[in-house]
Amino acid sequence: MKYIINHKIFILFLTVIWCILCGSFSIFTVAEGFLLSSFAVFISCHIPGGAQFLHSINISFFMFLKFIFILFIDIYSSTFSIFKLIFTSNISPRLVPIKTTLNNEWSIFFLANAITLTPGTVTVNRKGNKLLILTTYPEKSDKIINPNIVKALRKGVKH
């Protein structure tokens, strides 16, 4: 029972995914999804390291939505910058080390993912909060990490 109380939001999330995949939100499907999700979480907590993994993520839903919204805007704006570079044949990749102010493992993971998702930048390596980024933008217009993304992640993902 304590597993269900501790991970109620995660179980709810899994239940919703189960209902979407089954294509129905009937009481029977919700109950089935809830039971299977609870069982999955129970099993995960008994795998060595599993309980710690499940405890360490705490996401604020609305801030995370804001993060995804900013990310989508960033993806499209950098897509057009990349188009400009493709047609002018002006791509000169370079590796740039960057130190983030984020110190939470999950937020660094989301930041690295966001950087790789954005066309024109790829996270190549990570040591602590130092990221090695492969970028193609000329040095003068150096906007590798959007500060709004870091701000949204700092508020959205907590320990």
Next chain:
Amino acid sequence: MIITIGYIIISIGLVFMLIGFIGLFKFKNFYSRVLVSSVIDTASFITITIGIIFIKGFSFFSLKIVLILLLMLFLNPLATHTIARGAYTSGLRIGDDD
């Protein structure tokens, strides 16, 4: 009307894909190709999925498409990062294969 908008969005996604492929074939350097390929697997993919959601409207099918989109948002960077990191750690430096 919404279906037409959906088809227009999908067409825009296909144009993104085409320009991405032009970039892929235009550049011979490995790292440039990795950077340009993001246009295809991120921008183009997201645009096409949004177009499909517009066509299908609010249904379980669209929700499943949203799930696929979320999954791809996590898995695409993983693949790109693995390829770039593999090249970097195996000693390929920028400009080696020009």
